[in-house]
Amino acid sequence: MTPDMELALTARAENIAVVRYALGGLGEAFAVSESKLSDIRLAVTEACANVVVHAYPDGHYGPMEVIANKDEDTLTVLVRDWGRGIGPRPDSPGLGLGLSLIAALADSVQLAHGDIEHTEVRMTFSLADSQTSIPTPPGTPSRAQASGHEA
Numbered sequence: 741m742t743p744d745m746e747l748a749l750t751a752r753a754e755n756i757a758v759v760r761y762a763l764g765g766l767g768e769a770f771a772v773s774e775s776k777l778s779d780i781r782l783a784v785t786e787a788c789a790n791v792v793v794h795a796y797p798d799g800h801y802g803p804m805e806v807i808a809n810k811d812e813d814t815l816t817v818l819v820r821d822w823g824r825g826i827g828p829r830p831d832s833p834g835l836g837l838g839l840s841l842i843a844a845l846a847d848s849v850q851l852a853h854g855d856i857e858h859t860e861v862r863m864t865f866s867l868a869d870s871q872t873s874i875p876t877p878p879g880t881p882s883r884a885q886a887s888g889h890e891a
Contacts, residue, residue, distance in 0.1 A: 741809070743807045743808060743809050744766065744808050744809050744810050745762060745763075745766050745806070745807065745808040746805070746806075746807050746808075747759060747762055747805065747806040747807075748803060748804075748805050749803070749804050749805075749806070750801045750802070750803065750804065751788075751791045751792050751795055751796060751801055751802050751803065751804040751821060751823075752792065752801055753789075753792050755788075755792075755804070756785055756788045756789060756792065759784060759785065759788050759806050760781050760784075760785055762806075763777070763780060763781050763784060763808075763817075764777070764781070766808055767780065767781075770810055770815070770867065772815075772867060776865065776867065779845045779846075779865070780815065780817070780845075780865050782841070782845055783817075783841070783842045783845040783846050783863055783865075784806065784817050784819065784863065786838045786841050786842050787817075787819040787838075787842055787861045787863065788804060788806065788819055789838065790838050790839075790861070791804045791819060791821040791823065792804070794823070794824075795821040795822075795823025795824060795859065796821075796823045796824070797824070802821060802822055802823055803821065803822055804819070804820070804821050805818070805819070805820040805821075806818070806819055806820075807820070810867070813866060813867045813868040814847075814864055814865065814866055814867060815864070815865045815867055816862065816863070816864045816865075817862075817863045817864075817865070818860055818861070818862045818863075819860070819861045819863075820858050820859065820860045820861075821858060821859050822857060822858045822859075823859065825853055825859050839851075839861075842861065842863060845863075846863040846864060846865055847864050847865055847866045848863070848864045849861065849862070849863050849864075850862040
């Protein structure tokens with residue numbers, strides 16, 4: 741299955757903005773409401789920031805992938821790296837609230853370590869009731885009118 745969005749970037753802070761921008765385009769393509777898109781962007785941004793800060797040793801950059809798929813009314817976003825994995829770090833520069841924030845914003849979150857020494861954060865977001873309707877141009881018949889079943 742070909743993903744709806746796939747980014748392969750170097751895990752650098754400036755590339756988080758690239759991810760946010762791409763998510764904006766994806767949200768527009770799928771007519772996701774601004775409030776839901778804001779939640780998606782924040783959760784995915786936090787997952788990417790975790791990769792940038794925690795995945796690779798100081799001074800080293802490694803790969804970061806962001807993959808998104810829409811399936812009916814669900815958007816699944818996967819953030820993957822090949823760094824040192826998720827674990828307690830006494831020298832952590834953050835407050836340790838990132839995964840809690842992601843869990844609060846996403847409908848589900850799964851953390852995984854793959855067979856090829858990678859770490860994944862898989863977030864799912866329900867799009868039901870969050871998609872905006874695309875305005876119909878004036879003079880365009882409704883579905884009922886077009887099918888001859890006008891109410």
